Amino acid sequence: MTICVISPFTGLAGDMLLAALVDAGAPLDRIRSAVATSGLTGWELRVQSLLTHGLMTARAVVDVADEATSRSAAELIAMAGRVEPAPVAERSVAALRAIADVEGRLHGEDPEHVHLHELGGHDTLVDVIGVCAALDALEVSTVYCGALPLGTGTVRTAHGLLPCPAPATAALLRGARTVGSDLAGETVTPTAAAVLKAVDARFEPPPEFRLLATGYGAGTRSLPDRPNVAVVHLGEPVAAGHRTLVVLETNLDDVTGEVLGHVAGGLLAAGALDAWISPVTMKKGRPAHVLHVLAEREHAARLADLVLAETGSLGLREYPVRRTALARATETVDVLGVPVRRKRGPHGAKPEHDDVVAAARELGLPARVVATIAAGR
Known part of the structure; x- marks a missing residue:
């Protein structure tokens, strides 16, 4: 079991998260294969190294032959539903449905028929399926995410200038932990917000874990005073943590x-x-x-x-x-021919009370005597 801890240093976008997961060890061939099973054509996914502000990072680039950037939500959801393996398809569909539901509510349309503009291109499908495939390949069971920094100002959309965060992003982030940012413009994208929702990301401190790998995913924007990155840490929970x-x-x-x-x-x-x-x-x-x-x-x-x-x-x-929670195990001991379960931890053992009472009744002995024998004292 692996946990993934996301640190959105300057924000979070689908391509930043995908690049960070690849940088942390997610196999790129598995990701490409999963995207290909959707039936999407005319694309190529590359992950290249990028040095920014003295930090070596990864950058995910989708080269597209088909320039169409606007598709219906139903079309994207149908393509995601064909993805293999099944867990990747399930999460990808959940993310795209979340986007469709939000866009439908915001524009007063049926989610099944809502037409996606900026989110209807190849990038959205590659990012969503890619992140879900990366988490699956890394055998991530739980995703934790730090507070998401929300930018200021406006973002340009097909409907004109809108306040940051974009209304779709704000709706998708309901219930998430956020924090103000001094950065202008969009710092969290709807795609990233939808993926976090689909994987049921926890906005709380992670449990104690053994750090296995760290990845840095760079965004498309260059910042003058800091690297524009999202960071992921992969870890193994400590058994007695x-x-x-x-x-x-x-x-x-x-x-x-x-x-x-x-x-x-x-x-x-x-x-x-x-x-x-x-x-x-x-x-x-x-x-x-x-x-x-x-x-x-x-x-x-x-x-x-x-x-x-x-x-x-x-x-x-x-x-x-x-x-x-300390490590513990349940074992069965013999008390004068009668089995009694007991729970053993690092500092001793305690018999199960119901078993003690049943054994005492069968043996005709006081329960305290049976408990003492079962505990091995």
């Missing part, structure tokens, strides 16, 4: 103990990593409880809906936490 999870909390002063127990059990069954209840005193001296839920980020919204539906609460809190 840190992970960023989400804690959901809500204060409850009108929910019975029976309901609280039911909700906690239901949350665990629904995929929560943990759920627990703390007694508190709320305003006006009311005795109450706080329901806590520990969850993976991708499950947080679904579990939050479950909490609100089951408790009737009018709101909850959500915040990231950093958890350290």
Whole structure:
């Protein structure tokens, strides 16, 4: 399993990300082959070295024989759907559908029939499929991205001058982490924003990882005081490292103990990593409880809906936490002829309580005696 951490130093465009991934080790022949399966003709993808401000970078160049720059979204999506392997096609289609949906909303058109102008050329298809193919070839499981710098001023489009970031980019970046930039013009392109959306990029600190490779992808614009680059780091998560999870909390002063127990059990069954209840005193001296839920980020919204539906609460809190998880393994030991599972970590072993109770009942012994034997103490 490999993670990819994107550092958008001066911004992010599809060609910058593609070049950075190739510079970090993505095989160019695999990328070209994936693009070719779409049926796109009249193109050639090159990645060349470029020295800028003392930094050696990679630059992705698409040479095009067909000068058409305007196609329908449906045409691009159909071509992406033919791509092999299937995971690359799935992500490529998701990125292009995201662009079509946004353009359709902005221009009041059906996404299936929306006509793409600047985004309808070869470059868009090559960049989208190329990045997805590179991530697939590198066996990237999760993408993390730093805050995206948003430029100022205007960008010229087929519809005239528009404010930066372009409306399509702004819509695609909803929910992403951004930061202001002193650079004028477009610093994040719709293509890059759509790819980040399609790969479900996480805008949060990555877990602890072992750095494997770094790549630098240069953009087309030259800047007077800095290299115009996006950086990617490829890494291998450390087995006993840190992970960023989400804690959901809500204060409850009108929910019975029976309901609280039911909700906690239901949350665990629904995929929560943990759920627990703390007694508190709320305003006006009311005795109450706080329901806590520990969850993976991708499950947080679904579990939050479950909490609100089951408790009737009018709101909850959500915040990231950093958890350290040590390596552990489950093994089975023999206790006087009865199997008992126990969980072993680097600092000891603990038998599973349910197995201990069942073995104690079968052997006619106190549970503490069975637990002591199973733990090996």
